[in-house]
Amino acid sequence: MTDSTNPRAGFAPTRWSLVLAAGKHDDERTRAALSELCAAYWVPLYVYVRRRGHDAHAAEDLTQGFFARLFERNDFAAADRNRGRFRTFLLAALQHYLADERDRERALKRGGGVSTLSLDFERADSQWNLEPATDATPERAYERRFANELLARALARVERDYRERGEAKAFEVLVLTLTAPGELPYRELAERLATTAGAVKVAAHRLRERWREALRDEVAAIVGSQSEVDDELAALFAALAS
Amino acid sequence: MTERRTCRRCGTSFEPTQSPHGMCPQCLLAAGMREPEEVAARKAVERAPAVEELVPLFPELDFEGLVGQGGMGFVFRARHRELGRTVALKLLAREHAVEPSFAERFRREARTLARLSHPGIVAIFDSGERGGWFYLLMEFVEGANLRHLMKSARVEPAQALSIVGQVCAALQYSHDQGVVHRDIKPENVLIDVAGHVKIADFGLARLVDRDLGAFALTGSHQVMGTPHYMAPEQWEKPQSVDHRADIYALGVVFYELLTGEMPLGRFDAPSKRVQVDVRLDEVVLKALEKQPERRYQQASEVQSDLDSIASSAGPVPNDEEPPTVASITWAVMEGFGLLMAFTAIALAKVADLHFHDQTPTRNAYWGAALGLGIGGALLAFTSHHTLGRRADFRRASRGRGFMWTDGALALFGAVGAIGLICALLSKPNHPATETVWLASALTLVYAVAAWILRQFTSRRGARVDVRPRASSASDSHVHSNGALFLFGFVHFIGVHFVISAAGVVVSALVPSNGARLRLTPDNVSALLWPIGLELLMGLPCMVAAWHVLRLSSRTASAWTSPTPTGFDGALGVFALASAGFAIALVQLPAWSDQWWIYATHCALGLALSLWFARRRWTSRTQRAVAA
Structure with missing residues (x-):
C-alpha cells in the first residue's frame, strides 16, 4: 500500500487518477496502482457474479478471468476522465466481460490458468453466503458490497494507525462512538480506558477527525480528482441507503 | 442467511457480521462525511x-x-x-x-x-x-436563511406554519410555470427582515447535476446538496423527477422545523416528539410519503391543509386519546394517598388538642397518625411519580378541554366538601368530628389549589412548542409569568417547611440557656409532632411542585433560560423572606427562646436561595459564553 495522500493538499494524484492519466501508456506504476485497486475491490465483483446466478466455481473462474483479461488487454486504458470513477468502471468492464464470455464456450481456459491476483475465495464465499438474497438487484448488491469494503478498508487504516501508536485499546473502546456520537456514556468509556470523561470526549473527537480523513483518503483513491470525493461519498451513501 | 439488524439511529437494516465492527455502515459513512456546509x-x-x-x-x-x-x-x-x-x-x-x-x-x-x-x-x-x-x-435578500434561523433560535410551530405556507405558495407558482426546484433545503429558504420567505437557487440543481454517461448505474447517480432532503425517487430514477420531489423536500424541512430533527429511517410523527397539533402529523407524513403518487400532488394542497388547521377555532392539543385504565388507577391511588396524609395531619393535630394531658392516649393517636401519614405520603408520591411518567397523563394534563383529570379533581373536591358539611353538622368538640373537619378542609384546599395549577398548565401547555433542545441557544421567548412564579413559590414553601423541621432537630440538639434538652421519651414525642407536621406539609409541596413543573418541558426549559423567568421571581421572594425573617428575629425578643429554630431556618433558607441563584447565574453565563 502506498502512503496515504493528504486530502488537504488538494492536488496530490490519487491512484485511480493515475490510471486515468496514464491512458494507453502502459507503465509499471499504472499497472501497480490498478492491481492494488483491483485487489482491494474484487469481492464486490465476485458478489455481483454470484448474484447473476453463477455457482461458486464458475464465479471464481469468471472473476479471475476478468482480471486476467483486464491486465492482458490493458482494458483500463479505455477508461477516460469523462467516463466516471473506478467503481462504475469496474462494474461496466465486468459486465462487458460477462457478455463476451457468455458467447464463448465455457470450457475455454480462462486466464490461461494463471492467477493474476491472489484472491481469497473462501472469505468471499463466506460473505456471499451472508449476503441477503432479498430484493437487491446484482448491481445493488455490488454497490452495497463495494461501500462496505471501502468502509472496512478505511477503518482498518485508522485501526493500524492507532495500533502503531500503541493505542489499540483506545481504538477498540472508542470505535463505537463513531456511529453513536454522544450516546455512549463517556464516563463508562473513561473507566475502561482509565482516564477522565473529558479526555475521552477529546479522544472520540480526534478519532472522528481521523476517520473522516481516512475515509476521504480511501475514496480519493478511487475517483479521478479531489473535487469528486464528496459526490462519490454521497453516491456510496445512497447505495447503502437502499 | 444471517440476522439483519435495524439501525436505531438511521433506520437502515444491515447485517452486523458484514459491516466493519458490526456498526451500521450508513451511520459510519455519515460520520465520515463532513457537514454539508463545511464541505x-x-x-x-x-x-x-x-x-x-x-x-x-x-x-x-x-x-x-x-x-x-x-x-x-x-x-x-x-x-x-x-x-x-x-x-x-x-x-x-x-x-x-x-x-x-x-x-x-x-x-x-x-x-x-x-x-x-x-x-x-x-x-x-x-x-x-x-x-x-x-x-x-x-x-439581494436582507435577512438569514432558514438553517441560520433554526440554529440561532427555536422556531415556534406558528412560525413554522407561516414559513412552510409561504414556501408552498412560491413552489406552487413555480410548478405551474413548469419549474422544479430539485434542491429545497433550509439553506435555500431565505427569510428577509420583514419575515417574508424567498426561495433561492431555483432549478440550479439540475443545471449543475451532471450525467454519468455510458457507465450510469442504478443508485450511483450523483447527489447535489444534502442527501437527506432528497425524495426516494430522486435517488432511484433521477431522470424522472417531477415537482413532487420538491414536496417531499418540503416535508423534510417542515419536520425539521417542528422537531429540530431529520425524519430518518423509521421516524416518529412530530406530535410524538413535541407538543404540536396532531393534525400537523398528517400533513407532514403525507408530504413525506415514499411513493410520489401517495404524496400531496400539489404544493397548494399542503398550503390549504395548513390554512384550515391554522384557522380552525382554538388549538387542538394531542389529548384526544382516552386515558388508559392504568393511568386512571394511578390517579385514584394518588388521591387516596393524599386523603390518608391529610387525615393523618388532622388526627395528629386533634390528638394534640384533646389529649395533651393524657400522654399514652395522645401517643397512640400520634403513632396511628404517623403510620397513616407515611403510608399515605408514600402512596401519593409513588402514584404521582408513576403518573408523571405516563405519556397519556402528560398529554391530558397539558390539554385544555374537560378531561378525566378534571373529573378526578372534582371528585376530590366533592369528598372534601361533603366531609366539611358532615363535620359542621355533627357534634362539636369531638375528636372524630374535628379530625374529619380538618382533613376535609385540607382536601378541599388541595383540590382548589390543584385546579388553579391545572388552569395554568393547560393555558401554558396547550399547543406550545416544548421541543427539548437543551443546546438551542436562545430561550428568550420564555417570559416571566405567573404560573412559573406560582410553581416556584410552592416549591420554595415546601423547602421552607422542611428546613423548619431541620431547625427543630437542631434546637433539640444544641444547648439553650446553658442547659441541653434531655432526650426523654416525652421530650422526643413532643419534638416529633412539629417535625412530622412540617415534613408532612413540606415534602408533598416540594414533590408536587417539581412534578407539576416537569410536566411541561416548557417550564423546565425556563429553568435554564438566559432571560428572567418566574423562577427568578420566586427565588427573589424567598431570599427576601429569609432576610426579613432574620431581621424580625433580632428585633423581637419574644422569639429569643426559639432562636435556634429560626436562625437555622433563615440561614439555610438564605444559603439555599443563594445557591440556586448562583447555579442559575453560572448556567446563564455559560450559555452566554457559548453563544
Whole structure:
C-alpha cells in the first residue's frame, strides 16, 4: 500500500487518477496502482457474479478471468476522465466481460490458468453466503458490497494507525462512538480506558477527525480528482441507503 | 442467511457480521462525511475569486464583499450603479462548467429562472458569462436563511406554519410555470427582515447535476446538496423527477422545523416528539410519503391543509386519546394517598388538642397518625411519580378541554366538601368530628389549589412548542409569568417547611440557656409532632411542585433560560423572606427562646436561595459564553 495522500493538499494524484492519466501508456506504476485497486475491490465483483446466478466455481473462474483479461488487454486504458470513477468502471468492464464470455464456450481456459491476483475465495464465499438474497438487484448488491469494503478498508487504516501508536485499546473502546456520537456514556468509556470523561470526549473527537480523513483518503483513491470525493461519498451513501 | 439488524439511529437494516465492527455502515459513512456546509465552505475557500479579480469583469457593480458560498458557487453582495440598489451576484463554481454543453444549458435555465416572478422567489436581473464565470445577478435578500434561523433560535410551530405556507405558495407558482426546484433545503429558504420567505437557487440543481454517461448505474447517480432532503425517487430514477420531489423536500424541512430533527429511517410523527397539533402529523407524513403518487400532488394542497388547521377555532392539543385504565388507577391511588396524609395531619393535630394531658392516649393517636401519614405520603408520591411518567397523563394534563383529570379533581373536591358539611353538622368538640373537619378542609384546599395549577398548565401547555433542545441557544421567548412564579413559590414553601423541621432537630440538639434538652421519651414525642407536621406539609409541596413543573418541558426549559423567568421571581421572594425573617428575629425578643429554630431556618433558607441563584447565574453565563 502506498502512503496515504493528504486530502488537504488538494492536488496530490490519487491512484485511480493515475490510471486515468496514464491512458494507453502502459507503465509499471499504472499497472501497480490498478492491481492494488483491483485487489482491494474484487469481492464486490465476485458478489455481483454470484448474484447473476453463477455457482461458486464458475464465479471464481469468471472473476479471475476478468482480471486476467483486464491486465492482458490493458482494458483500463479505455477508461477516460469523462467516463466516471473506478467503481462504475469496474462494474461496466465486468459486465462487458460477462457478455463476451457468455458467447464463448465455457470450457475455454480462462486466464490461461494463471492467477493474476491472489484472491481469497473462501472469505468471499463466506460473505456471499451472508449476503441477503432479498430484493437487491446484482448491481445493488455490488454497490452495497463495494461501500462496505471501502468502509472496512478505511477503518482498518485508522485501526493500524492507532495500533502503531500503541493505542489499540483506545481504538477498540472508542470505535463505537463513531456511529453513536454522544450516546455512549463517556464516563463508562473513561473507566475502561482509565482516564477522565473529558479526555475521552477529546479522544472520540480526534478519532472522528481521523476517520473522516481516512475515509476521504480511501475514496480519493478511487475517483479521478479531489473535487469528486464528496459526490462519490454521497453516491456510496445512497447505495447503502437502499 | 444471517440476522439483519435495524439501525436505531438511521433506520437502515444491515447485517452486523458484514459491516466493519458490526456498526451500521450508513451511520459510519455519515460520520465520515463532513457537514454539508463545511464541505461547501471548504470547496469555496479553495476557489473563491478575489474581489479585485471581479471588478474589471463587472464594472457596473461596487462590490461589498463575499456573503455566501456553497456547493453551487459564491455569492457577492454588491451595489448596482445603474439600478441604484443592492444586488447579489452569484458566480457558479467553475467545476460545474467543464462540459461544453454547459453554456447552452445555463442560458436555457437562466431564461426559465428570469421568467419566474413571484414575491416568494428571489428575482433574477441578469445572467451570462464573463471571464469564464457563469453568473446570475439577483435580488439581494436582507435577512438569514432558514438553517441560520433554526440554529440561532427555536422556531415556534406558528412560525413554522407561516414559513412552510409561504414556501408552498412560491413552489406552487413555480410548478405551474413548469419549474422544479430539485434542491429545497433550509439553506435555500431565505427569510428577509420583514419575515417574508424567498426561495433561492431555483432549478440550479439540475443545471449543475451532471450525467454519468455510458457507465450510469442504478443508485450511483450523483447527489447535489444534502442527501437527506432528497425524495426516494430522486435517488432511484433521477431522470424522472417531477415537482413532487420538491414536496417531499418540503416535508423534510417542515419536520425539521417542528422537531429540530431529520425524519430518518423509521421516524416518529412530530406530535410524538413535541407538543404540536396532531393534525400537523398528517400533513407532514403525507408530504413525506415514499411513493410520489401517495404524496400531496400539489404544493397548494399542503398550503390549504395548513390554512384550515391554522384557522380552525382554538388549538387542538394531542389529548384526544382516552386515558388508559392504568393511568386512571394511578390517579385514584394518588388521591387516596393524599386523603390518608391529610387525615393523618388532622388526627395528629386533634390528638394534640384533646389529649395533651393524657400522654399514652395522645401517643397512640400520634403513632396511628404517623403510620397513616407515611403510608399515605408514600402512596401519593409513588402514584404521582408513576403518573408523571405516563405519556397519556402528560398529554391530558397539558390539554385544555374537560378531561378525566378534571373529573378526578372534582371528585376530590366533592369528598372534601361533603366531609366539611358532615363535620359542621355533627357534634362539636369531638375528636372524630374535628379530625374529619380538618382533613376535609385540607382536601378541599388541595383540590382548589390543584385546579388553579391545572388552569395554568393547560393555558401554558396547550399547543406550545416544548421541543427539548437543551443546546438551542436562545430561550428568550420564555417570559416571566405567573404560573412559573406560582410553581416556584410552592416549591420554595415546601423547602421552607422542611428546613423548619431541620431547625427543630437542631434546637433539640444544641444547648439553650446553658442547659441541653434531655432526650426523654416525652421530650422526643413532643419534638416529633412539629417535625412530622412540617415534613408532612413540606415534602408533598416540594414533590408536587417539581412534578407539576416537569410536566411541561416548557417550564423546565425556563429553568435554564438566559432571560428572567418566574423562577427568578420566586427565588427573589424567598431570599427576601429569609432576610426579613432574620431581621424580625433580632428585633423581637419574644422569639429569643426559639432562636435556634429560626436562625437555622433563615440561614439555610438564605444559603439555599443563594445557591440556586448562583447555579442559575453560572448556567446563564455559560450559555452566554457559548453563544
